[in-house]
Amino acid sequence: MKRFLITAFILAIFFIIGCQSEPNTKLTFIPVINGKKITCTHDFKFNEQLWRLNSFQFYLSKIKFNGINQTVTYDQSKTDVSHQVALLGTACRGGKNWQLILDNTINKLAELEFELAVPFELNHSNPLSSKAPLNQADMFWTWQLGHKFFRLDMVNQTHVDKNWSFHLGSTGCDSASVMRAPKVPCKNPNRVKFTIKQFDYRKPIYIHLDRLFFNLTLNQKHTCMGDANKESCNLLYENLNKGDLFSQEVREVK
Amino acid sequence: MKLLFISILMFFLVACGQNKEHETYQWQIPKDYPKPQVPRDNPMTKAKVKLGRFLFYDKNLSANQTQSCASCHHQKNAFSENRAVSIGSTGQSHRRNALALVNIAYNKTLTWAHPSLDSIERQVLLPMFGETPVEMGITGNENEVLSRFKSVQYQNLFKNAFDDESVNFDKINKALSSFVRRLTSFNSPFDRYAYAMDDNALSVSQIRGMDLFFSERLECHHCHGGFNFTQSTAHEKQLLDRRPFHNTGLYDIDGKGSYPDTDMGLNEITLNKRDMGAFRAPTLRNIALTAPYMHDGSIHTLAEVIDHYAAGGKAIKSVNKRNKNSKNQFRSPFVKGFEINEREKKDLINFLNALTDTSFISDPELSNPFN
Incomplete structure (x- = not known):
């Protein structure tokens, strides 16, 4: 009897541990403007105007530590999920997620790499049968263009009718109609790679939106929905490709 | 002792498992389409959908027996109404157009403008019991309305749906919600x-x-x-x-x-x-x-x-x-x-x-x- 009890106890411990999550690394993201955190519930100032977030979401993929591919993980209640892509951000009136969990434990400084994008092989598939988070309708254009990799919608609180949006995704995609996927990569993939050389797992990653806005006047005229011929889009792509949108350093500018 | 051993095992296996309560319901949606979210206290069943269908079309659900849910939600109009605003059972005008009941099982929020009305069960209560305007006009007439659902046919429908032939508004609400949740349309x-x-x-x-x-x-x-x-x-x-x-x-x-x-x-x-x-x-x-x-x-x-x-x-x-x-x-x-x-x-x-x-x-x- 004693042997049975001991075996049962050991198995019980085994199952308790089995129900718990594995050790992992959490990447926490914080959007900032001039070093100051921004949220959906408070106005923020940029270039002497007041703004409010309406939606800020983005996909990350091809995440690597010291060149080794990482897998995105979720708690056990989430099934049918993609382990290659993470969706971060908030749609303000809906849910939010600012934390990405990787299934490897990183406990020392490492080089972190990721793409602000959805890989081509996942980007143009049927959103209905796609695994979460690739089934988020407000982050999907069409099968032809695929997903919006980055979506930022802001409301101007100072001037009426001067709201601003930036939706980033692949453009120049050739297919029979908007509901058909391209067979070859799009002319402008618009996937941007970022590197944080000395990533410290204990610190958050700041998203410096003021660096994205560099040299850009924010208003409806300068909204960018991916038009490669639009000056504002080209400026935004240029700012993104500087590679300093994400960093672990932050300094508040008064 | 073996029994104790097996019980402990079963307990932890169940604790790690998923809730399979409503997996048996066959949704009328194409293969691979995501299923709607369903509240835990009102899982979908064929019997509830069937009862809900009868209730949806039954004018006995309005206090003065002049209107059913279908009076403002016509199947030929995709369960909407071809008039600007609906008129309730007592003649009062609603201020809004009757929304089509198409795939509302997938709606994050119900009605035209409410950020937290996100349950069909709660939404269904509004036309039933609302007083501004009166739609079905049940408020104040609850007992009389319930008494109309004691026929043998309804007793069987309630028994099949809830294992119990007694009638109350909780069951009516759950059955109506199940029928409305069943109104899926993906064949255009x-x-x-x-x-x-x-x-x-x-x-x-x-x-x-x-x-x-x-x-x-x-x-x-x-x-x-x-x-x-x-x-x-x-x-x-x-x-x-x-x-x-x-x-x-x-x-x-x-x-x-x-x-x-x-x-x-x-x-x-x-x-x-x-x-x-x-x-x-x-x-x-x-x-x-x-x-x-x-x-x-x-x-x-x-x-x-x-x-x-x-x-x-x-x-x-x-x-x-x-x-x-x-x-x-x-x-x-x-x-x-x-x-x-x-x-x-x-x-x-x-x-x-x-x-x-x-x-x-x-x-x-x-x-x-x-x-």
Whole structure:
């Protein structure tokens, strides 16, 4: 009897541990403007105007530590999920997620790499049968263009009718109609790679939106929905490709 | 002792497992489509859907026995009503247009403008018990209404649905909600083209219209995107919920963006100035069957709806005449107006017609069971 009890106890411990999550690394993201955190519930100032977030979401993929591919993980209640892509951000009136969990434990400084994008092989598939988070309708254009990799919608609180949006995704995609996927990569993939050389797992990653806005006047005229011929889009792509949108350093500018 | 051992094992296996309570229900949706979220205390069953169907079409559910749910939600109109606003059982006018009951199992929020009304069970209570306006008029007449559902037929229906033939409003509510949740529609020419990959399901004009619909020039998809043609959706595989509302520039009575006192949309609930005139974008599935349009049924045809959005909201013109002020601070940034020629407009309307699912409006399983 004693042997049975001991075996049962050991198995019980085994199952308790089995129900718990594995050790992992959490990447926490914080959007900032001039070093100051921004949220959906408070106005923020940029270039002497007041703004409010309406939606800020983005996909990350091809995440690597010291060149080794990482897998995105979720708690056990989430099934049918993609382990290659993470969706971060908030749609303000809906849910939010600012934390990405990787299934490897990183406990020392490492080089972190990721793409602000959805890989081509996942980007143009049927959103209905796609695994979460690739089934988020407000982050999907069409099968032809695929997903919006980055979506930022802001409301101007100072001037009426001067709201601003930036939706980033692949453009120049050739297919029979908007509901058909391209067979070859799009002319402008618009996937941007970022590197944080000395990533410290204990610190958050700041998203410096003021660096994205560099040299850009924010208003409806300068909204960018991916038009490669639009000056504002080209400026935004240029700012993104500087590679300093994400960093672990932050300094508040008064 | 072995029993104890097995019990402990079973306990932990169950603790690690998933809830399979409603997995047996066969949804009438295509393979691989995500299933709707269903409340744990009202899992879908065929028996409840059947009872709900009888209740949906039964005028005995209104206090004066003149109206059923189907009086304002006609199957031939995709369970909407072809009048601007509905009129309740006592003759009072509702202030809003009856929404089509199409795929509402996937809605993140119900009704036209409420950020937290996200359960069909709670929504169904409004027409049943609401007093401003009176719709079914049950409030104050509860016992009399319940007494009408004691026939042998209903006793059997209740017993099959709930293992108990007693009648109460909780059961009525759950059965009605189950039937309404069953109203799924995914068999339009668009579905056959987009998801069944049938290249011939849409005409050339409809494909041109579809390309326009999803273009950044027209911006329709920003509010009416996704598999249900509304961004306000939720389903079992979706990690993050979305509950957007939009001001379409339909009214601007003072040049400052105000809507008429009779209906200020989401602002009435949140009291947030930014929510003035904001309403939930309804699904566009079966939209050709659900005229008139907008929250107050004030636009009669799809062609006029396109004109409205092409103008950047019809309020712009009327306000311009009075106040020379075309700016509406509450209007959605995606309603900024666009140029569209006659052929493009025709193509767009043809595409919207391709969202009609004729099998949905002729499905005998959804029709009046008393006929």
